[in-house]
Amino acid sequence: MKRVFFSDFDGTITKVDTCDLLVTKLARKGWKEINALWMEKKISTEECASMTFRLIDAGPKEVQELIETVEIDEHFLDFLHLCRKQGHDIYILSDGYDFIIDMVLKRYKIDVPYYANQMIYQNGFKIACPYLNPDCGQCGTCKSSLMEKLKGDAEQVIYIGDGASDTCPASKADLVYAKDYLYQYCLEKGIPVVRFETFLDIIKHLGL
Ligand SMILES: [Mg+2]
Numbered sequence: 001m002k003r004v005f006f007s008d009f010d011g012t013i014t015k016v017d018t019c020d021l022l023v024t025k026l027a028r029k030g031w032k033e034i035n036a037l038w039m040e041k042k043i044s045t046e047e048c049a050s051m052t053f054r055l056i057d058a059g060p061k062e063v064q065e066l067i068e069t070v071e072i073d074e075h076f077l078d079f080l081h082l083c084r085k086q087g088h089d090i091y092i093l094s095d096g097y098d099f100i101i102d103m104v105l106k107r108y109k110i111d112v113p114y115y116a117n118q119m120i121y122q123n124g125f126k127i128a129c130p131y132l133n134p135d136c137g138q139c140g141t142c143k144s145s146l147m148e149k150l151k152g153d154a155e156q157v158i159y160i161g162d163g164a165s166d167t168c169p170a171s172k173a174d175l176v177y178a179k180d181y182l183y184q185y186c187l188e189k190g191i192p193v194v195r196f197e198t199f200l201d202i203i204k205h206l207g208l
């Protein structure tokens with residue numbers, strides 16, 4: 001059976017959420033309140049990022065040094081290798097930032113197509129959202145609309161994620177692997193879900 005995998009990046013492929021890391025290490029006071037508004041879907045990703053970036057005085061160099069400490073799931077490379085061997089496509093869909101994803105993937109020599117917001121440095125960081133969906137209004141990178149576009153002729157659409165930006169795509173997938181916030185959300189909403197901690201759980205569960 002031909003499958004297509006869509007995976008979140010932060011906290012799913014990486015062990016820590018790089019957006020969380022960025023604000024906890026580099027933002028001045030006030031980011032928690034902004035983040036709470038985003039979690040409650042009272043402000044969009046674009047608004048949340050624009051407000052939060054105003055609290056960050058650091059530049060690209062500080063961000064780069066911080067991101068160099070970020071590790072990925074120990075089993076992600078095996079997972080990727082098995083997917084490729086079996087002809088399943090995989091895409092990274094992130095409501096985080098291209099600049100950060102690119103840095104982490106290059107360090108691990110991973111070549112996977114990814115879709116994310118742009119983090120631009122121009123007298124402070126700015127966000128740009130090339131994958132905004134006007135019908136959604138919430139996400140910076142609207143994962144559901146990208147899934148629809150990218151799924152091709154796959155017979156099974158699988159979503160892997162952990163957080164608040166994964167709730168929308170999770171309801172559009174045939175199968176969801178989730179942890180943390182997303183796992184609880186799926187249980188509450190009655191979305192069929194399989195819990196995972198590392199990509200090894202997914203490899204085993206699917207018999208890849
Ligand atoms: Mg995440």
Ligand SMILES: [Zn+2]
Pocket residue numbers: 133136137138139141142143144168
């Ligand atoms: Zn959306």
